[in-house]
Amino acid sequence: MNLQNIITEIEKVDPEVYERMDTRRNAMSSFAKASGKIALAAMPFMLGSMFKKAYGQTNADVINTLKFALTLEYLESEFYKQGVAGSGVQTVGATNAAALGALTKIRDHEVTHVAYLRAVLSALGDNTAPVLTAANFDFTAGNSAAGTGPFAGVFQNYDLFLAVAQTLEDTGVRAYKGSAGTLINNNDVLTAALNIHSVEARHASHIRQMRRARAVAFPANPLYTSVNLAKPWIENKESNINSTAVQPNYDGEEVATQLGVNIATNGGVSVAAATASFDEPLTQAQVLVLVDPFII
Amino acid sequence: MNNKISSPPSKDEKLISDFGIQRRNMLKFFGASAAVITLGTACNKNDDPIVVPDGAINLGSGDTGILNYAYALEQLEAAFYVQVVNAANFTTLFSATEQLYLSDIRDHEVAHRQFFKTALGANAIPGLTPNFTTIDFTTRIGILNQAKAFEDTGVSAYNGAGKLLVDINYLLTAGKIVSVEARHAALIRDLISNGTFADDLDANAKDIEKTPAQVAVIANTYLAANSQISGANLPTS
Numbered sequence: 001m002n003l004q005n006i007i008t009e010i011e012k013v014d015p016e017v018y019e020r021m022d023t024r025r026n027a028m029s030s031f032a033k034a035s036g037k038i039a040l041a042a043m044p045f046m047l048g049s050m051f052k053k054a055y056g057q058t059n060a061d062v063i064n065t066l067k068f069a070l071t072l073e074y075l076e077s078e079f080y081k082q083g084v085a086g087s088g089v090q091t092v093g094a095t096n097a098a099a100l101g102a103l104t105k106i107r108d109h110e111v112t113h114v115a116y117l118r119a120v121l122s123a124l125g126d127n128t129a130p131v132l133t134a135a136n137f138d139f140t141a142g143n144s145a146a147g148t149g150p151f152a153g154v155f156q157n158y159d160l161f162l163a164v165a166q167t168l169e170d171t172g173v174r175a176y177k178g179s180a181g182t183l184i185n186n187n188d189v190l191t192a193a194l195n196i197h198s199v200e201a202r203h204a205s206h207i208r209q210m211r212r213a214r215a216v217a218f219p220a221n222p223l224y225t226s227v228n229l230a231k232p233w234i235e236n237k238e239s240n241i242n243s244t245a246v247q248p249n250y251d252g253e254e255v256a257t258q259l260g261v262n263i264a265t266n267g268g269v270s271v272a273a274a275t276a277s278f279d280e281p282l283t284q285a286q287v288l289v290l291v292d293p294f295i296i
Numbered sequence: 297m298n299n300k301i302s303s304p305p306s307k308d309e310k311l312i313s314d315f316g317i318q319r320r321n322m323l324k325f326f327g328a329s330a331a332v333i334t335l336g337t338a339c340n341k342n343d344d345p346i347v348v349p350d351g352a353i354n355l356g357s358g359d360t361g362i363l364n365y366a367y368a369l370e371q372l373e374a375a376f377y378v379q380v381v382n383a384a385n386f387t388t389l390f391s392a393t394e395q396l397y398l399s400d401i402r403d404h405e406v407a408h409r410q411f412f413k414t415a416l417g418a419n420a421i422p423g424l425t426p427n428f429t430t431i432d433f434t435t436r437i438g439i440l441n442q443a444k445a446f447e448d449t450g451v452s453a454y455n456g457a458g459k460l461l462v463d464i465n466y467l468l469t470a471g472k473i474v475s476v477e478a479r480h481a482a483l484i485r486d487l488i489s490n491g492t493f494a495d496d497l498d499a500n501a502k503d504i505e506k507t508p509a510q511v512a513v514i515a516n517t518y519l520a521a522n523s524q525i526s527g528a529n530l531p532t533s
Contacts, residue, residue, distance in 0.1 A: 102491050109494065112501035177471040180458065184467060187459035187533065194455040194474070195502035201475035202494040202503075205482035231400065232483040233476055259469055261414050267407035277404035278472040 062189055063126050065182045066117055068284050069193065072175055073113040074132040075294055076168055079139055080107035083165070086155030099210060103165075106203050113196055120192065139164065141245065141293035149293060150245045159223050162211050163241045169204035170234065171249045171282070171290055176200060178281030201279070205232035211240065234279065235272040249290055253280045348526035353421050355508075357529040359466050362457050364421045365508050366470065367412035368525050369453055372518055373446050374409040375426045377402035380439055389436045394487060401443075401480050408473055425520040440488045447481035448496070449506070449514055450474075456505035460531045478503070507532070 083089055084100070084107050093100030121129055135145070141164075142149020154160050176197035183190040208230040215224035223242050230240035237254040239246045256263055256274045263274035282290070348354045355364040380386060381395075381402045390398060413420050432438025454474035461467045482493035498504050508527040516524045 098490050102493070105491070105494070109497070109501040112499075116500040116502070173475050177468070177475060180467055180471050181464045184461075184464055190459050191455065191505055192500075192502060194458045194471070195498075195505060197471065198451050198455060198474055198478035198503045199494055199497060199501060201478035202482035205479040206486060206491075206493040209483065209486060231397070232479045233400070233404070258411055258472070259415050259465065261411050263407050263411060266414050267403075267410040269403040269407045273400060273403035274407055276400065277407040277476055278469075279475040280472065281468060 059124060059186065061182045062186050063121065063124060065179045065193075065284070066121050066124070066126075066189065067129050068179065068287075069176065069196070070114065070117040070121070070129055071132070071295075072172055072287070072291070073110055073117055075137060075291060076172060077107065077110035077114050078132070078134050078137050079165070079168060080110055082134060082139065082155055083107075083161050086161070088154075088156050088158035088161050092158045102206055102210065106165075106206070109199060109203070113199075116192075116196075120189065124189075136296055137294055138296050139294060143293045143296060145296060150243075159211075159214055159218070159221050162207060162214065163223050163243065163246070166204065166207045166211055166230070166241065167239065167246045167249050169200055169207055171287065172200040173197060173204055173279055174249075174253075174282040175284070175287040177279060178283050178287070208232045208240070215240075231276070233276040235276045237275075252282070255280050346528040348528050349524070351522065352524045352526035353424070355421060355525055355527050355530060356419065358531065359461055359463050360416070360419050361527070361530045362460050362508075363412060363416055363466065364419070365457060365511075365525075365527060365530060366454070366473070367409065367416060367420060368424060368515060369450055369511070370405060370409040370412055371424045372426060372515060373450060374402070374405040376428065376431075376442065376446055376518075377405050379428065379433065380443075383433060385434065389439065397483060397487075398443075401483075404476060404480070421525070424523040424525070426518055426523075427520045428518060430517070437488065440484055443484045444481065444488060447477055447484055449511060450477040451481050451503055452506040453508070453511040455503055456507050456511070459533070460508075 080103065084103050089100065089103055093103075118129065121127070138144055138147055138149060139154050140147045140149035140151045142152070151160060151164055154164050176193055180190060180193060180197070183193055209232055211224075211230045214221070215229050218224065226242045227240050228235075228238060234250065234253045237247075237250045237252065239250045254275050255278070256271055258278055263269070263277065264271045267274065267277075269277075345357070353368075355361045355368065377398065381399055386398075387395065431442045451474060454470050454477065458467055458470060458474075461470065485492045485495065494501075496504070508530045509532075512525055512527045519525065
């Protein structure tokens with residue numbers, strides 16, 4: 001990246017560019033000062049922020065979306081931190097190193113996403129996002145520190161833990177997807193969000209494989225009865241979890257028409273394949289309703 | 297919504313992107329749409345379309361070019377899985393569950409390919425002829441390693457192309473597809489070695505995007521001599 005060249009190019013069409021950025025010397029010096037303090041990974045965001053300031057554009061949408069994503073990443077990271085330490089995962093993990101390893105890996109990714117999003121927000125000049133801890137969440141989905149919601153025992157019951165994990169991952173995918181449009185004017189943040197979005201989908205794929213294996217091994221477990229075996233993708237609007245509590249997180253996944261094209265008839269594939277071949281978004285407002293029971 | 301994608305944007309839009317900064321921010325700054333900006337002479341840039349290499353298929357410019365880029369990749373993926381599933385060794389190399397998964401993935405990729413073909417309409421590039429002679433279709437691991445390469449490349453391609461799209465509806469549609477490709481990628485990786493579903497991330501636990509230029513080089517190694525693609529006219533920022 002050659003900042004000088006970029007600004008020189010802008011100067012050709014906007015002779016006042018340096019005035020907009022204060023003076024050239026100040027712009028360069030503030031850039032140099034800031035770049036010494038922040039992580040290299042956050043540099044593109046800071047540069048974007050500098051131009052936005054120069055041209056008086058608000059990046060409120062970007063900040064709001066990053067804070068929204070941060071809340072979801074906190075939700076996931078605290079969920080896996082407690083879950084991996086809980087008796088449900090530990091008991092199974094004692095004889096199933098692959099399961100323990102996968103869940104630990106996902107936990108570490110979510111913890112990293114929290115730190116990364118905080119760093120990006122900071123680089124954009126926003127340090128107002130609160131630090132959330134276990135005390136902010138009720139993973140039984142009861143909206144209370146009592147922990148007596150519909151998923152009571154989630155950290156003791158391994159299959160229930162996997163069901164909630166799958167729901168959070170699939171919902172996270174929908175959330176990032178639904179928010180990407182708010183980032184369309186910031187290439188760096190958009191690309192970062194897309195690169196997290198696909199990692200959440202990788203997690204969802206793996207958790208779904210783990211649930212399928214459990215369902216085959218323990219078909220009588222009530223979480224697996226009356227529903228189809230999970231696949232790594234979502235067919236129709238199936239959660240593959242025998243629980244009405246999670247169905248709202250999957251409603252809308254059954255969309256089978258994209259940009260006016262009927263995917264099944266156009267592609268000569270089943271409706272199940274047509275719906276599975278496109279994941280569907282949720283708005284921030286929809287997601288906040290869905291995760292509200294988890295946030296005290 | 298109309299399912300036909302409009303013809304490529306004007307050259308002016310392409311010229312704006314030549315500045316190397318975020319094109320959409322520039323548009324906002326000028327307070328005008330691409331259609332009414334005429335910066336050609338002010339920029340002193342060559343406004344001739346970039347000539348693609350001899351015989352190469354021009355993916356085009358603007359959003360249409362990016363969608364043709366996706367269409368090209370989906371053509372490759374679909375052709376690969378169709379060949380895998382139709383082969384006589386399919387039922388002997390793979391377990392019943394693996395056959396179910398691979399057949400599903402074939403259907404998803406065919407659905408994606410046909411979607412782009414219909415959505416692009418008259419702007420679509422032709423059907424491409426693959427060249428899979430370097431792929432080992434005789435062993436389970438040969439097939440899965442190639443599937444992994446296609447899926448991971450697909451994820452990185454869509455992630456890298458998102459910022460190049462101008463129409464928010466196309467960005468959303470690409471997002472709907474990329475997460476399914478990521479689900480495929482994770483599964484294929486797990487079939488090769490369980491637990492490797494997300495093992496090639498950056499230090500911030502993110503996937504790593506690729507530019508169209510990077511991906512075209514990879515894609516062309518699996519395309520016949522008369523089906524080489526060129527992204528020379530695609531937006532770059």
